[in-house]
Amino acid sequence: MVVRALVRAHPLSRISCRYSSLAASSFNPKPYIPSVSGVQKSLPFDNLLEQYSRVHWDDTVTYDDPTVQRLFKNLMSGSRAALASAITLVESRHPTKRAQGNMLLKMVLDEEREKYKKYGRDSMIFRVGISGSPGVGKSSFIEALGAELTENRGKKVAVLTIDPTSAMTGGSVLGDLTRMQELSRNPRAYIRQSPTSGSLGGVTRGIHEAVILCEGAGYDIVIIETVGVGQSETSVSDMCDMMCLLLSPAHGDELQGVKRGIMEMSDLLVVTKDDGDLQAKAKMTQAEYISALKFMRPRLDVWSPKVMRSSIMNKESVSAVCTSLYEFWDTIGESGDLERRRQDQMKKWMWNHVKDEIMAVFQKHPKIAHLVPKLEKDISSGKITPGLAAETMIRTFFGV
Numbered sequence: 001m002v003v004r005a006l007v008r009a010h011p012l013s014r015i016s017c018r019y020s021s022l023a024a025s026s027f028n029p030k031p032y033i034p035s036v037s038g039v040q041k042s043l044p045f046d047n048l049l050e051q052y053s054r055v056h057w058d059d060t061v062t063y064d065d066p067t068v069q070r071l072f073k074n075l076m077s078g079s080r081a082a083l084a085s086a087i088t089l090v091e092s093r094h095p096t097k098r099a100q101g102n103m104l105l106k107m108v109l110d111e112e113r114e115k116y117k118k119y120g121r122d123s124m125i126f127r128v129g130i131s132g133s134p135g136v137g138k139s140s141f142i143e144a145l146g147a148e149l150t151e152n153r154g155k156k157v158a159v160l161t162i163d164p165t166s167a168m169t170g171g172s173v174l175g176d177l178t179r180m181q182e183l184s185r186n187p188r189a190y191i192r193q194s195p196t197s198g199s200l201g202g203v204t205r206g207i208h209e210a211v212i213l214c215e216g217a218g219y220d221i222v223i224i225e226t227v228g229v230g231q232s233e234t235s236v237s238d239m240c241d242m243m244c245l246l247l248s249p250a251h252g253d254e255l256q257g258v259k260r261g262i263m264e265m266s267d268l269l270v271v272t273k274d275d276g277d278l279q280a281k282a283k284m285t286q287a288e289y290i291s292a293l294k295f296m297r298p299r300l301d302v303w304s305p306k307v308m309r310s311s312i313m314n315k316e317s318v319s320a321v322c323t324s325l326y327e328f329w330d331t332i333g334e335s336g337d338l339e340r341r342r343q344d345q346m347k348k349w350m351w352n353h354v355k356d357e358i359m360a361v362f363q364k365h366p367k368i369a370h371l372v373p374k375l376e377k378d379i380s381s382g383k384i385t386p387g388l389a390a391e392t393m394i395r396t397f398f399g400v
């Protein structure tokens with residue numbers, strides 16, 4: 001009775017009665033999900049969650065799981081094959097594999113903490129995000145940078161790509177196998193192309209965990225490459241210590257094309273193809289970006305973003321960029337920004353996981369799945385507001 005009175009008293013109750021009328025008219029004290037017009041009653045809420053948990057979680061995986069133990073041992077010995085299998089494991093949605101992946105990640109993190117106590121920042125992997133529009137020269141530049149890092153600086157390099165187009169459509173801008181051929185043959189390098197399915201959120205979450213595994217496998221630097229479109233930069237920036245934006249020497253037009261937000265989150269800007277006929281344009285582009293940056297607040301107090309020029313035909317220019325990367329690494333390491341940023345990022349990723357998981361539980365709920373098409377149609381035709389539709393779904397989900 002009290003619930004009925006409350007629902008009636010609510011100012012939205014008259015408009016929402018078609019959607020939430022169940023709360024009023026078929027109030028049932030048992031924990032049943034109320035039926036919405038056209039939706040069949042199914043299992044009681046508690047049973048549904050139990051069923052969901054059986055399909056999504058596996059609590060039987062323990063520390064001594066043979067797959068986890070084998071992968072951990074091989075990963076720690078630096079095996080590229082083990083790294084590849086470990087990444088596949090953490091990307092999986094299968095309950096047992098997910099549990100094994102979580103166990104493995106926990107073991108890697110424990111090991112990392114021990115190493116950090118002993119070796120400090122030297123035990124950490126340097127996480128660099130590289131973004132830029134299609135065709136700007138990302139793969140060529142990463143290949144040249146990879147050669148500099150492995151051959152001249154004795155580093156082990158991992159390259160992970162996030163291709164938002166491939167995550168969303170199954171087609172790929174970045175995914176062709178001909179990219180970075182030299183680097184893929186280099187024994188000190190590991191390259192992994194973006195998974196071609198799943199939501200962008202899911203893909204980036206997988207990459208974040210892959211970074212942790214690369215760190216465990218003893219790589220010194222991980223380059224996370226993404227195409228300069230959409231929100232993938234934000235996700236990449238949330239998992240990197242440094243963001244590097246590549247710009248093509250297309251003086252004038254390019255400045256408008258690069259979103260301010262992306263520039264603001266970049267610590268280093270590199271104008272590519274600084275050679276031959278393009279050199280003059282590269283210089284002008286560099287000057288334009290230097291002036292544009294003057295109007296932006298640097299992301300960190302200890303570092304002012306630089307604009308450099310580089311050509312894959314000029315190894316010194318690539319080496320100079322590499323030197324700047326490590327200048328940045330030393331600066332944020334000494335100032336404490338590195339650790340602060342990583343701690344903040346870990347918290348952000350925790351909430352990302354929660355958000356995704358809750359959304360999955362919510363969207364896969366049979367009543368919700370059934371309701372969505374109708375609500376979407378009603379929103380599009382202006383019959384109800386998005387807020388009211390959300391309220392209807394939430395009340396249906398919780399059965400109130």
Ligand SMILES: Nc1nc2c(ncn2[C@@H]2O[C@H](COP(=O)(O)OP(=O)(O)OP(=O)(O)O)[C@@H](O)[C@H]2O)c(=O)[nH]1
Pocket residue numbers: 132133134135136137138139140141173174227272273274275276310311312313
């Ligand atoms: N002259 C010159 N050409 C370059 C340089 N770097 C890349 N290119 C050329 O630019 C074109 C695009 O290079 P990619 O490395 O494939 O560019 P990308 O940004 O990875 O492109 P997507 O894979 O489409 O995202 C290729 O034809 C390269 O040969 C450079 O330093 N100088």
